[in-house]
Amino acid sequence: MLPEVLLATVPLEHVLILGAILFAIGLYLALSKRNAIGVLMGIELMLNAVNVTLLAFSRYVVSPRPLDGQVFAIFVITVAAGEAAVALALAVAIYRHRETVNIDEIDVLRW
């Protein structure tokens, strides 16, 4: 048996903070990047951060069915795959018409 000092633990708060940091970085990427593909990378990072949080709750918190958090995470991964496919197709389609994927140059709706 290890002495008490060496019995390290990962508290739930630290996992949640990891998720929050990843979400904040993803939000920054999605709001600030010029290239539409960079914006997409930020969105994917945010979805990953949400999954970390879901799995942390599934692992730690009292629940009658603790595995439901993992089911939710798989649904999030599924939707993220569909979203990535459609959004990248949109980026390629916009590039065909306008020769750019920079979101600040795609401003036909500006009044």
Added chain:
Amino acid sequence: MITDTGIVIAFYVIGASTVVSALMVAAVRNLIHAVLFLVITFTGVAGIYIVLSADFVAMAQVLIYAGAISVLLVFAVMLTPTGDRRNAETSFQAPALVLAGLLLAVVVFVIYDTDWRIASRGQFTTTASSLGRAFFSPYVVPFEVASVLLVAAMVGAIILTQDEDEEAGHAA
């Protein structure tokens, strides 16, 4: 609680490298390098899933994110050959930084302010068979809706990227 010393060390090492590579995605000046750092981030997140004893989700993460989505991202960069590769920021950089920092501060405050009801159970053993049972009894309707969504996304992606000249050629 997670108490195994090796797993605790693994969590902090993987967590730190995941955050660093996510920051590199924002910092590097080449779009392809950003995609490569994003792959490292996805793989690190898969490691975090394993620490949280979600083996099936970790496998799905490696297959779908580190495999498929990163390949899609590289393809999208390659299919926009004269596009901007500088991974630059718009004029919204400073407000975005402020907003992300504020959000992080609020979330960290809420995390420490909330009284989480921590369960005393140990880690899950294998999750794949119980996940399969969950998908086919309580979650069967969302499961089928997800397959419809994937078909719609696939058809939409094909139609969006279809070449217009090629389309006309088929009609003629």
